[in-house]
Amino acid sequence: MQRIGIIGVGEIGRALVQGLCEGDGTLPEVFLSPRGAGAVAELSERFDSVRVCADNQQVVDRSDLVIVAVRRQDRHEALAGLRVDAGKPVVDVMAGVGLDELRRLLATDAPLVRAIPLPAVRERRAVTVTYPSHPAVDPLFERLGGVLPVADEAAFDVFSALTGTLTAHYAYLARLTSWAVGNGVAPEDADRYVRGLFQGVGRALGDGTRSLHRLAADHETPNGNNERVRATWFTPANSEALGAALDDLLADLRGHRGDRGHRRTWDTDAAVTGSGGSS
Numbered sequence: 001m002q003r004i005g006i007i008g009v010g011e012i013g014r015a016l017v018q019g020l021c022e023g024d025g026t027l028p029e030v031f032l033s034p035r036g037a038g039a040v041a042e043l044s045e046r047f048d049s050v051r052v053c054a055d056n057q058q059v060v061d062r063s064d065l066v067i068v069a070v071r072r073q074d075r076h077e078a079l080a081g082l083r084v085d086a087g088k089p090v091v092d093v094m095a096g097v098g099l100d101e102l103r104r105l106l107a108t109d110a111p112l113v114r115a116i117p118l119p120a121v122r123e124r125r126a127v128t129v130t131y132p133s134h135p136a137v138d139p140l141f142e143r144l145g146g147v148l149p150v151a152d153e154a155a156f157d158v159f160s161a162l163t164g165t166l167t168a169h170y171a172y173l174a175r176l177t178s179w180a181v182g183n184g185v186a187p188e189d190a191d192r193y194v195r196g197l198f199q200g201v202g203r204a205l206g207d208g209t210r211s212l213h214r215l216a217a218d219h220e221t222p223n224g225n226n227e228r229v230r231a232t233w234f235t236p237a238n239s240e241a242l243g244a245a246l247d248d249l250l251a252d253l254r255g256h257r258g259d260r261g262h263r264r265t266w267d268t269d270a271a272v273t274g275s276g277g278s279s
């Protein structure tokens with residue numbers, strides 16, 4: 001049985017605990033840091049395999065593998081002075097905290113792995129990006145919905161930047177809803193309809209046999225309403241602005257770990273016109 005420690009039991013820490021402890025097969029033992037007494041008490045009452053530790057060092061000592069899930073600004077307080085054996089993998093899920101920095105903080109030779117778990121690990125339905133691949137870490141995320149090990153930390157940063165687009169997507173849906181309400185539709189009807197519309201889009205994304213461009217083309221009648229909104233609103237300038245926002249975010253993510261040398265340009269044509277698959 002694997003023993004997994006989690007330091008920082010907030011939103012993503014809780015999701016990891018639930019995903020790990022509600023799965024099938026042999027469940028791991030989970031050791032939690034004590035901070036956030038309400039949440040950790042609830043988790044330890046709910047799951048027999050969850051224990052709350054006296055402090056962060058005890059989490060490390062009792063576990064075969066440790067996940068660090070505190071906010072970036074809390075990393076010093078949470079980690080400085082901890083003793084981690086050279087053989088014990090530590091998984092860093094903190095956005096913007098690179099491996100070099102974590103190694104300095106922990107002053108250990110232990111294997112360090114970065115990961116980007118998403119809240120859907122709770123239902124074991126999120127693919128988690130990891131770097132570097134590790135034989136104890138990858139299977140852990142495999143059971144939480146899948147693992148995508150990447151070749152280097154520069155690639156990891158690109159995926160990390162992509163996760164920064166989620167709330168813009170929700171804001172887009174909220175804007176569609178408020179536009180409909182502004183045009184006389186009842187709020188609950190607009191809300192229900194927009195959710196249903198994009199739940200359908202989400203389901204269509206599950207069809208891996210069709211490329212994103214193919215899916216877009218399949219939803220678009222030549223000279224129809226979808227083409228009109230795409231061409232008049234998602235213009236090259238709009239697309240450039242999105243690319244620039246992501247470039248800036250990526251530069252900041254790399255800047256945190258002193259690597260600014262991989263700035264990429266945005267593939268405007270493919271993104272806007274749907275070239276590469278549309279009919």
Ligand SMILES: NC(=O)C1=CN([C@@H]2O[C@H](COP(=O)(O)OP(=O)(O)OC[C@H]3O[C@@H](n4cnc5c(N)ncnc54)[C@H](OP(=O)(O)O)[C@@H]3O)[C@@H](O)[C@H]2O)C=CC1
Nearest residue numbers: 008009010011012035036069070071072074077078094095
């Ligand atoms: N939320 C998400 O979807 C994702 C988050 N992440 C990363 O995970 C990390 C946590 O994010 P999130 O869960 O949203 O944040 P939360 O604020 O929800 O959780 C952080 C937790 O860490 C606790 N904490 C703070 N200091 C310490 C300490 N010294 N020792 C032990 N625990 C401590 C906090 O306690 P208290 O509340 O008392 O301060 C809190 O419970 C971040 O670095 C984030 O970048 C990564 C992927 C996805």
